[in-house]
Amino acid sequence: MTKALNNRAWLLVLPMLLLVAINAVIPLMTVVNYAFQESFYGEFFWAGTANFEAVLSSDRFHNALIRQFAFTFTILAIEIPLGVAIALAMPRRGAMASVCLVLMALPLLIPWNVVGSMWNIFALPDLGLLGYGINWLGIDYNYTNQPVSAWVTVILMDVWHWTSLVVLLAYAGLQSIDDAYYRAAKIDGASRWAVFRYIQLPKMRQVLIIAVLLRFIDSFMIYTEVLVLTGGGPGNTTTFLSIDLVKKALGEQVLGEAAAMSIIYFLMTLLVCWLFFTLMTQSDAKAEYRAGKD
Amino acid sequence: MSTTNARPTRRIRLKWLVPTLYIIFLMLPIYWLINMSFKTTNEILAGFSPYPQNFTLDSYIEILTNPAWYWGYINSLTYVILNTIISVAVALPAAYAFSRYRFVGDKHLFFWLLTNRMAPPAVFMFAFIELYSSLQLFDSHLAVALAHCLFNIPLAVWILEGFMSGVPKEIDETAYVDGYSFPHFFVKIFMPLIASGIGVTAFFCFMFSWVEMLLAKNLTTVQAQPIASVMTRTASSSGYELGLLAAAGVLTLIPGALVIYFVRNYIAKGFALGRV
Numbered sequence: 001m002t003k004a005l006n007n008r009a010w011l012l013v014l015p016m017l018l019l020v021a022i023n024a025v026i027p028l029m030t031v032v033n034y035a036f037q038e039s040f041y042g043e044f045f046w047a048g049t050a051n052f053e054a055v056l057s058s059d060r061f062h063n064a065l066i067r068q069f070a071f072t073f074t075i076l077a078i079e080i081p082l083g084v085a086i087a088l089a090m091p092r093r094g095a096m097a098s099v100c101l102v103l104m105a106l107p108l109l110i111p112w113n114v115v116g117s118m119w120n121i122f123a124l125p126d127l128g129l130l131g132y133g134i135n136w137l138g139i140d141y142n143y144t145n146q147p148v149s150a151w152v153t154v155i156l157m158d159v160w161h162w163t164s165l166v167v168l169l170a171y172a173g174l175q176s177i178d179d180a181y182y183r184a185a186k187i188d189g190a191s192r193w194a195v196f197r198y199i200q201l202p203k204m205r206q207v208l209i210i211a212v213l214l215r216f217i218d219s220f221m222i223y224t225e226v227l228v229l230t231g232g233g234p235g236n237t238t239t240f241l242s243i244d245l246v247k248k249a250l251g252e253q254v255l256g257e258a259a260a261m262s263i264i265y266f267l268m269t270l271l272v273c274w275l276f277f278t279l280m281t282q283s284d285a286k287a288e289y290r291a292g293k294d
Numbered sequence: 295m296s297t298t299n300a301r302p303t304r305r306i307r308l309k310w311l312v313p314t315l316y317i318i319f320l321m322l323p324i325y326w327l328i329n330m331s332f333k334t335t336n337e338i339l340a341g342f343s344p345y346p347q348n349f350t351l352d353s354y355i356e357i358l359t360n361p362a363w364y365w366g367y368i369n370s371l372t373y374v375i376l377n378t379i380i381s382v383a384v385a386l387p388a389a390y391a392f393s394r395y396r397f398v399g400d401k402h403l404f405f406w407l408l409t410n411r412m413a414p415p416a417v418f419m420f421a422f423i424e425l426y427s428s429l430q431l432f433d434s435h436l437a438v439a440l441a442h443c444l445f446n447i448p449l450a451v452w453i454l455e456g457f458m459s460g461v462p463k464e465i466d467e468t469a470y471v472d473g474y475s476f477p478h479f480f481v482k483i484f485m486p487l488i489a490s491g492i493g494v495t496a497f498f499c500f501m502f503s504w505v506e507m508l509l510a511k512n513l514t515t516v517q518a519q520p521i522a523s524v525m526t527r528t529a530s531s532s533g534y535e536l537g538l539l540a541a542a543g544v545l546t547l548i549p550g551a552l553v554i555y556f557v558r559n560y561i562a563k564g565f566a567l568g569r570v
Contacts, residue, residue, distance in 0.1 A: 003394060003395055003396045004394070004395055004396065005395070005396045005397070006395040006396070006397060007397045007398055008397075009391035009394070009395035009396075009397040009400075010391075010397055010398075012387035012388060012390055012391035013387070013388045013391050013392075013397075013403065015384045015387070015388070016384040016385060016387070016388035016447055016451065017388075017403075019380070019384055019440070019443050019447060020407065020410060020443060020444065020447050020448065022425075022440070023410075023418075023422075023440065023441060023443055023444040024410050024413070024418075024444060026421070026425050027418040027421030027422055027424075027425055028418070028421070030421035030424060030425070031417070031418065031421050085312060086312055086313055086316050089309045089310075089311075089312035089313055090313050091313075098558050098559070100313050100317065101558060102554050102555060102558050103317050103320065103321070104313075104316070104317065104320065105554050106320065106324070106547070106550065106551060106554065107320055108501065108505075108550075109501050109504065109505065109547075109549075109550025109551070109553065109554060110505065110546065110547060110550060111370075111504060111505050111507055111521070111522060111546050112505050112506070112507050113507045113511075113522040113525060113526065114522075114525070114543045114546045114547075117327075117525065117539055117540075117543050118323050118324070118326075118327045118543055119323060121326060121327060121330055121536060121539070121540060122322070122323040122326045122327070126341065126342065127330075127338065127341070127342055127536070128326065129322060129323075129326045129344070130322075130323075130326075132342045160319065160320065160323065163316075164320070167316075217412045220414065221414030221415065221416065223414075223415075223416055223508050224507045224508055224522075228526075241414075241416075242414055242416035242508075243416075245416045245417070245419075246416050246419060246508075249419065249420045250419070250420065250512075255420065258420065262416075262417040262418070263417075265414060265416075265417055266413060266414070266417045269412050269413065269414060270409055270412070272412075273408065273409055273412045274405075277405060277408065
């Protein structure tokens with residue numbers, strides 16, 4: 001669809017722009033403002049890049065960053081294949097399909113602090129089904145004082161919470177495949193794997209990019225669930241970037257460093273966002289080109 | 295012949311296993327929460343039991359009769375609904391502009407919008423507190439509703455733009471030729487055409503505002519505090535009120551479950567646009 005050039009369209013965008021700008025630009029400027037200053041008993045001094053240097057050279061930031069990447073890649077490696085597998089196995093239509101969708105969407109609508117509380121209770125070593133069950137199997141498990149248990153619990157919680165999003169996206173991608181493709185594949189005697197590789201996977205490509213993007217970004221800013229479940233502990237073992245940042249800004253009141261860290265953090269997400277956006281628009285353009293040729 | 299018949303049936307039976315196991319996995323923690331919510335404190339402290347022995351509604355009665363508790367829910371629902379209305383209302387014309395016109399800077403604007411969906415709230419948190427304090431809105435429903443616009447408006451524009459692009463442009467042109475003014479056309483003709491899209495958008499705005507707690511908690515203290523704050527206070531103040539905490543958690547599941555039920559046929563469609 002070709003669109004007409006019309007700069008008055010800005011008028012339609014304006015109310016939205018104002019509201020988002022209040023929330024995005026002003027706080028961002030506040031953060032930038034603090035990042036270059038040093039506070040000393042309520043007075044502010046120009047600090048240049050000292051705050052950035054302090055953050056970038058601190059072990060605390062490096063460790064939080066490493067934990068963050070370890071967490072994000074682990075959950076991506078679990079949730080994406082698992083979500084695709086479940087979507088492939090779901091009934092394609094009928095009442096059971098809607099029952100599945102409704103039940104699977106349920107975790108997505110639970111407030112994040114409740115997700116944390118729920119897993120907190122579920123995983124209690126003496127009272128929770130999960131904790132009690134694992135200990136009953138003879139494995140020593142206590143997420144409040146063992147880093148390994150804490151990590152397993154946090155990852156299980158995230159898989160529980162977000163795999164459904166991948167399932168729903170992949171399922172929607174599969175729904176868009178015309179039955180004719182499957183019939184043709186059947187006539188050609190294509191194997192299950194060939195159907196997946198040459199029909200289903202290409203059709204899911206677009207939604208899978210979005211799934212990876214969303215899961216990457218959202219897990220990169222995970223805060224509430226982990227805070228309620230483990231409080232970032234034991235020690236600092238589950239202190240991810242957001243938790244560390246809020247600790248710095250509100251708990252320790254080192255605003256300058258917190259602001260510098262915010263900016264570094266934001267730039268990282270922005271970079272990833274831009275990479276995916278380019279990837280997406282490119283595959284859009286390719287699809288259009290192909291459609292144009294047919 | 296017999297082998298070709300046997301194979302598909304076996305595969306179908308195995309296929310059922312995957313979603314079934316997954317749903318069981320999803321339901322277990324929820325079951326456990328419900329289980330805990332019907333137990334008395336004594337029973338909880340007595341140790342592990344797979345279902346309530348002395349079934350009680352005490353926790354629910356406490357929550358539904360104590361204003362400190364039920365105001366948490368009312369506050370949460372207030373800012374969520376407020377946010378949904380604001381987000382959809384300003385996103386509608388903006389999405390129309392993106393779907394119908396080219397204008398200076400449109401692509402950059404769209405990307406900038408998306409980056410806001412991706413910005414970690416923790417990054418802006420203390421700046422948000424300062425901003426809403428200086429606007430005299432701190433600890434009000436409006437503050438949270440406006441703050442949640444940061445990620446909900448971009449989302450709403452994105453989803454709506456997809457639905458609007460599915461409506462042929464000829465409809466707009468015919469209406470203008472027939473002498474409809476833009477607002478008249480938009481409300482009377484265009485909005486009914488994308489009604490399901492508006493529904494899906496409202497659903498996602500509701501969902502993301504309802505689940506977000508970092509901003510909601512930190513922008514409020516007393517007047518507008520969300521249910522999350524009340525729950526956190528309970529968890530930390532009196533140690534072992536697990537039954538109460540569980541019951542409060544179960545009650546937060548209800549709005550979500552209701553909303554999903556109503557839009558169940560559209561969920562896949564909203565996701566199909568790949569715009570969440």
